[in-house]
Amino acid sequence: MMNSSLIQLNDLPTEIVLIILKYLSNVDVLYSLMGVNKRFNKIVHNHTFTDHLDLFRIVPKHLIEMISTSKYCILPLLDPILGRFCSEILPEIHDKIKFLNLESFSMERVLLATTYPDLFGLGLYGIEGETAIDLFSDPNLFTYSLKNQVSSLVIDMNINTNETLADDIYALLLTRIFTTFRNLRLLAVNPSPVSYLYLSINNFPSTFNSSTLVELYVGLSSFNDCLLILDGRFNQLSIFHVKIETIRCSSLLINNKEKLPNLKSFALYTVYCTNSYNELIVPLLHRMTNLERLDLSFVGYATKSFIDGNNLKQNIIYHMALLKKLTFNIRSFWFDSPMNIPSNEDIQQAFKDFKDMHIISCVDYFQKRKYSQCLVYSYPYKLQHYHEITNQFPGGLFTYVREVIYDEYPFEHEFFLRIARSFPLVEKLTLINKKKKKLIGEFKIKNKI
Incomplete structure (x- = not known):
């Protein structure tokens, strides 16, 4: 009687089976259920499980010995699994696959296993720079059809801390990408927010260009590199998300005045503090006359006042008539007497015209060190770090943040409790403080610090 009451997966309605299987990876679903019976074969042929395949394993790097800036390591599928995919599964569903995410060791084996008539997207993960060049140099790896089909390419290179690749290696790689894929519309180079790859394209050859590229996600060494990207070599660019290591004025004369009418979405993130907000960033934004979406994340030195709502309106918003969505995370420093510093209430008042936006500020x-800082951001906070946090921290929930730095102010027990509540996924907490705390209490963070 007990055995007859057990319900197996095959006994459930198809709608319920689909709901359950969506919690598994597509690779696990295909490997486990293809060939079991006719019903499961029909289910796993559903586009939900065949459109997009990640043919690799993601392993936390602390489980294996590898020096890498990435938190996770990309490894090939186990050989029996990969073997079955190449010999049975991929040939069976080859005409249904739209996007393949691969790693370098099995990439050639997968691409040569069958034809992919509807493939438009390719992702290469955990790949070394010189290995990538070899792959794109192989005349047999990409068929004529694939070279014309692939319109989206994501390449996430493994940047080891003891590896430094010359700029000419990256130049060769990226130019080879554009010569290989003739109809490329989207290119993302190390799109991860923790990527440490910053390209310097100043000496890239003239063949580093594309008349088809619409979306670009990349890290660059300097602001000049950003201007070079926008000098006309990608004249159809509509979406440009860039992470720039340093923004500072240069002796090089590069055009920062010509309008960019095709650009509809722009995201700028800077690594180091800049003193060139007015000289470089603002003039660049004024070129984007048809921009609809803007995301700004930077740290800068203020000259006459903090970068607040009034500043954003006068320097940016009033120059973008088509702007539909603005998000930002801006920390500005100001070296002046505390008597001249606006209050947090003043900063909030400056944002009174920002309707339908939740703006957080902290002064x-x-x-x-005799300086003041003002942090303003549109909620939710999306950066993975929160630096120079103080007792003025307004609280909230910060699910993206992994690193918190606390500086100068005497810390209190209640403040630590707020940190524990606000940063549930924090992994690193740094305290730079020589002052005695006011209250003594027990504090515990469950995450590893």
Whole structure:
């Protein structure tokens, strides 16, 4: 009687089976159920499980010995699994696959296993720079059809801390990408927010260009590299998301005045503090006359006042008549007497015209170093770090943040409790403080610090 009451997967309605299987990876679904019976064969042929395949394993790097800036390591599928995919599964569903994510060791084996008539997207992960060049140099790896089909390419290179590739290696790789895929519309180079790859394209050859590229996601060494990207070599570019290591004025004369009418979405993230907001960033944004979406994340030195709502309106918003969505995370520093510093209420008042936006602000004065800072951001906070947090921290939930730095102010027990509540996934907490705390209490963070 007990055995007759057990319900197996095959006994469930198809709608319920589909709901359950969506919690598994497509690779697990195909490997486990293809060939079991006719019903499961029909289910796993559903586009939900065949459109997009990630043919690799993601392993936390602390489980294996590897020096890498990435938190996770990309490894090939186990050989029996990969073997069955190449000999049975991929040939069976080859005409249904739209996007393949691969890693370098099995990439050639997968691409040569069958034809992919509807494939438009390719992702290469955990790949070394010189290995990538070899792959794109192989005349047999990409068929004539694939060279014309692939319109989206994501390449995530493994940047080891003891590896430094010359700029000419990256130049060769990227130019080879554009000569290989003739109809490329989207290119993302190390799109991860923790990527440490910054390209310097100043000496890239003239063949580094494309008349088809519409979306570009890339990290660059300097602001000049950003201007070079926008100098006309990608004249159809509509979406440009860039992470720039340093923004500072240069002796090189590069056009920063010609309008960019095709650009509809722009995201700028800077790594180091800049003192060239007015000289470089603002003039660049003024070129984007038809921009509809803008995301700004940077740290900058203020000259006459903090970068607040009034500043954003006068320097940016009033120059973008088509702007539909603005998000930002801006921290500005100001070296002036604390008597001249606007209050947090003043900063909030400056954002009164920002309708349908939740704007958070926080103003602090660091007496020891004699400067003030103002952090303004559109909620939710999307950066993976929160630096120079103080007791003025307004609270909230920060699910993206992994690193918190606390500086100068005497810390209190209640403040630590707020950190524990606000940063549930924090992995690194740094305290730079020589002052005695006011209250003593027990504090515990469950995550590893």
